Amino acid sequence: MASNVAQKRLFHEYKNLSTNPPEGITAGPVSEDDMFYWEALIEGPGGTPFEGGVFAAELKFPKDYPLSPPTMKFIGGGVWHPNVYPNGTVCISILHPPGDDPNHYEHASERWSPIQSVEKILISVMSMLAEPNDESPANVEAAKMWRERRPEYEQKVRDEVKKGLGL
């Protein structure tokens, strides 16, 4: 039953995201044989250098989902962003379980809770793209560039966006 709970809940979320998708988000399991491995597409938020871009990410869910949060990783080139590790792993408070806060910078209210969902994660990531959290850089170089040389950062992001679309 424990796993059925996770699978069933993921299936609910899949259905919900398919029938009533939020703007600029597409997500679902790569194969329904494995509901614990998803791929998602996020549109870059408007008014940011990410505008017009589409970013692919993989989501991996633990067996005790939704008690524990999934992990999220951008795939295919990665994203140049202070809160995204160079290998693409997203570092954002909603993906961190409440009990686990090594840096003590996040409010418990922002972190994972079983009532959060894939949809909320993806929306949070979208807003993270627009507003980086400077306090906990996962990509120090990107954070430094974002802080000190904003035009260069924005240009780099724009180039990555174009590259991601094969242009």
Place this chain on the structure above:
Amino acid sequence: MDQSFNLPDSTDWLGTPLSLLAPLESSLRCQVCKDFFDNPVITSCSHTFCSLCIRRCLSTEGKCPACRSSDQELKLRRNWAVQELVDAFNTARPKVLGLAQAEKERLEKREDDAKQPAQKKRKVSRVAEEESQVEEASSQGRQTRSSRTRNSVETPGASQVIPEVIEDSQDDDEYIPEDGMVACPICSQKMKEEAVFGHLNVHTEEAQPPKPATFGSFMGPSQKGLSLGKPPDRLPAINYSILKDISLRKKLRDLGIPEWGPKQLLQRRHTEWMNLWNANCDSKSPKSKRVLLSELDIWERTQGGHAATQSPFVSSSNVMRKDFNANEWSSNHDDDFKRLIANARKKSEAQVRSTIPGAASDGLSEPAQAPTQQHVEALPPNGARIENSEGSDTNNTIDLSG
């Protein structure tokens, strides 16, 4: 997973004329499991969840998932009103949804017809007549049609409900008879109102087993005891830290659940059992211990000792750590690896969607693989060996991981 292909969801209402029912349905669903409330309980911060869901949440972090205020399992109270709402909604749901979907289809059909009315009228005169009637009547027609659908589709169902209501009212009538006599709710024997309570004791003594079954015993008569008598006793929480390995093992044995594995696993198993058991105590019609044991067995296979993974709670947050133990990870995720290997084989047989830069399209990945396969095929003369050689590659990898 098969049953979930038809998983009912609040989004079923979207697109139908009754789309406003979607929020109603989602408010009747637990926010943790996204299913309808199952034995809903209310927390001290006034949030409602399934009994099992909130118990699992509280045993992992001790906080309400909705508002993150601390709470204790002991403070959970049943929420019968919500249970009744869910039951009533669930009874009505298929019919209402059926109506809504029929209406949606009808509207869609009418739209299609409106696009090409001339053809329709000429070709299928009877249908066209009906449709034109509906079109003329517009809003009026909508009503007639929907009531017509109700008549044609729902008559058998409706006839089920109405007699029930009538029976109820008949029962009510019987409860206020002129002679002042009252029927016993169990055996319907008529007697004076004062005598009923004394008489009822006879029934309860008959029905109840002489003594509530001990937790260690395997179900048997306890099922009857669970469903008829007073609700079974709840299991108290244990402070695992003061308990020694051996006494914890003994405790598990007394409860009748598996007692193997390291202490951490024992703790987790006991917590899960406690959650299952206590959630079952919240149920109006409690399940037998055997059912609970089989549920624990499923847990064991997916998350417990047989899952060969540590709590994913720990592992998922550990991957990024510097002291991450890759060895442990690889042994813990043996099953996942095997599954992935199987997936990889399946994929490469059909078509490789490579994650490698510059090699993603068919034209690229296939030539990269094809020569290998050609060589393999070239060497062994018969087909059977090809299969073996393919399989062996995978087996080899699995062996390494084991």
Place this chain on the structure above:
Amino acid sequence: MTDDEPSLNIPSLLTLAVVSFFVLRWFFNRDDAPAGGGRGRGRGNVVNPAQVEQISQMFPQLSTRDIMWDLQRNGGSVAATTERILTGRGLETPPPSFQPQVAIPSATIPAAQTASAAAPKADGQDLISRYNLSAKAASTAEPEPQLATPSKSAWSQNKEERQRLLQKRRDDMILAARRKMMQKKEGSAQ
């Protein structure tokens, strides 16, 4: 060869198959390596994408870059890399200068022709090639109205149908973004 014996048992068959597999791959790798290269040069920077795919399927937590680095250093042996990961030694992080090159056959892809002349960069794998959209991207250079509007009923009772719908929504999203970006580019160029 032992395979003609009637008492052929599965382990020996497996061993034979594994050995022949690696031998053949060695042959294949040698053929594929740049001609005239010595051992050091023949090993080169070329990594077989199928191998990287295989390993990253087994160990999804590893980055493909690390896998490519290890594969390149041990001469493209999947078994060696797998063993290294499983024994807990982990993979080394490649130096920043490491530019993995993928074994690209001589045939050029249409995407490379339609897209800009820039050679596909190793770490910049784009979504078009990832999801095999190069053909669609080329053919639907002009916006198609029915593509632009996402279908409302993106759900089906049928499993395959659902999978297809999801794929279509994903492809549409990428292609729409690509079209927009191209239009924007043209607009700014004029």
